[in-house]
Amino acid sequence: MIKLIKSTFHNETQTKKELQTFIKNAEILSFGPQCQQFESKFAKWQGKKHCIFLNSGSSANLAIIQALLNIGKIKHNDYVGFSALTWSTNVMPLIELGLKAVPIDVELDTLNVSSSQLKKILKKYPLKMLFITNLLGFCDDLDEIRKICNEQKIILIEDNCESLGSKYKGEKLGNFGLASSFSFYVGHHMSTIEGGAVCTDSEQLASMLRIVRAHGWDRNLSEKRQVKLRNKHKVNSTFYSRYTFYDLGYNLRPTEINGFIGNTQIQYLDEIIQKRKSNFFKMAPPIYKQTDKYYSVRYDHLDLLSNFAVPVICKSTKIRDELVAKCVGKVEIRPIVGGDMTLQPFFQKHLKSRILKNSNAKIIHTQGLYFGNNPELTDKEVNEIISIFTQ
Template structure:
């Protein structure tokens, strides 16, 4: 897809290519259904197969996926209290649903190396606050310390959610992210590992929760439910056939995506494994170039579908200026620390967490998309080393 690029080496490039658009054009000429229909279901099934989950629910964004996950826990009566652990290094819509649904978010500091949940702080929060739920983010596709986090969750009876919006295809000890928590979320927005223009996915292995997600996605009705669940609702409330399609069992949303988006998802999914491997190779080249000179984000991700390459620099502004001068795009590392964002400060006050605060003031990331050339990686690496020595 053609876009105007300000930079010689941009942070991202679109994954929707000319062949995708050609196939989409041919499909559109067949006068297909464009709204949610059979291709949406097919895309959900193919995604479940690819990622290793039993169930997937296609929605209109990764942010909507997070919103749906959190409200599904409430609607299904799964929360023992209103306390929720959220990661300091994350995105606003990872945290916002807990605030929007009047839960009590507890901010957890980040790990010094993978930038996920800090194990010591996470266990301290679980021990002292006894929360009902925790959500983690696999920052720039680096898996958290999942074995230890799951053990802590079991110890303190905490539900775990995974925000995998930057991590499609990353694996931790042989399992893909999104298969560890009760639910996981993915984003298919422009610049991610694959794109449906706008789109997201919720994954889970729990059948009852899957049906709650399906209902909440579409207004709270039962049309999309598995037959036995739809029948159960109908019999419980004595609904006749005439009214059945317009009865609402939950105060739901309209978070649906559409078949036109699912068409692109199915095409992109065919090459997602290749994209993951290219991003992993890019990460490894950066790491080899930089690990003797700069801080390098590290994890047990193998493969690691690097969303970008994270960096920390004491001379942040000078480093960014050098990259900009050479027409290389960069940006803050996600959005820095949530505890220092205005929306958090207004409600809870500024929250200083040592590791997250360092990322907030010194963190940034550089390009790592699948079409990046080796010589471009080497050029960016050389500039970072030059800046470090300055």
């Protein structure tokens, strides 16, 4: 069986050995210097001023929405667009925090929201924010989307949990909007077991994200920011300053174990991305060439394609079901991410009136599947996958 994920870490034996030694000698294991070091390294790698490390990609999404509400960039009942094809915890915080979530259909050939899909939605809804998902390493015309958002003063946030490392028009995905989220869950590009991050150039947003991440207090803020907050709220005793809660927050902190792993894994990140890219270019072109059976997926507009799974969208449910049967016991497969979110029970319970009809997201949901693209795939496995999908 060719598994979706082969191991928890890159260079697993060595990483586990180093982790054992770290745990044995560490003085603290709750959030501390390892996490902070990882934040600096990841911000530098992504090319952003700030990185806020959290305990999952889902927490990163939740923290972004809460932080934007706290600083007043968005308000309850504002319309927020999201990619109909995404993961549950991209949409859920919008509903949980009282925003009006508006699904935007994706293009069949890129699996992503395009500027033309966005324009269609803007005729109906005055969006205050677009929480776009860069699905499976791909994107559509993000530069045009950014232009529309800038012109119409729509806050653009990218859920980049599935596209770490992909590049479009010379820019890394995740760097097109005000902020972006990342996931370091096992099986994603880089693993800290569980983990996530937000990257942004905005100091105001970064500080609020640090407040949101830990109880609403100011402990992880710069001294300058702490002084400003404490003066504003007339907190002038050290006794109380550590236990003053300035705004709405949660506890979404990662541990030093996640931080340590992040610091070891980030050394391999470029290598991991190159390996997955090379696997993709061996497997996808011969499979996508089967145009009688599959819709082709377009990726030639990307400078660098970095994904952890290869999507296949069949031209009918019958073809998809036959493919699923062929994979049994041979290749581990799954639906495309979370599928069309508007078909999920949670969405139908809360937002029945916004269910999409005749959408591309629905075709991808009902006729698609993906198999894993992990850096440890052997040539034999790559050839076996090609053979199954081109039979």
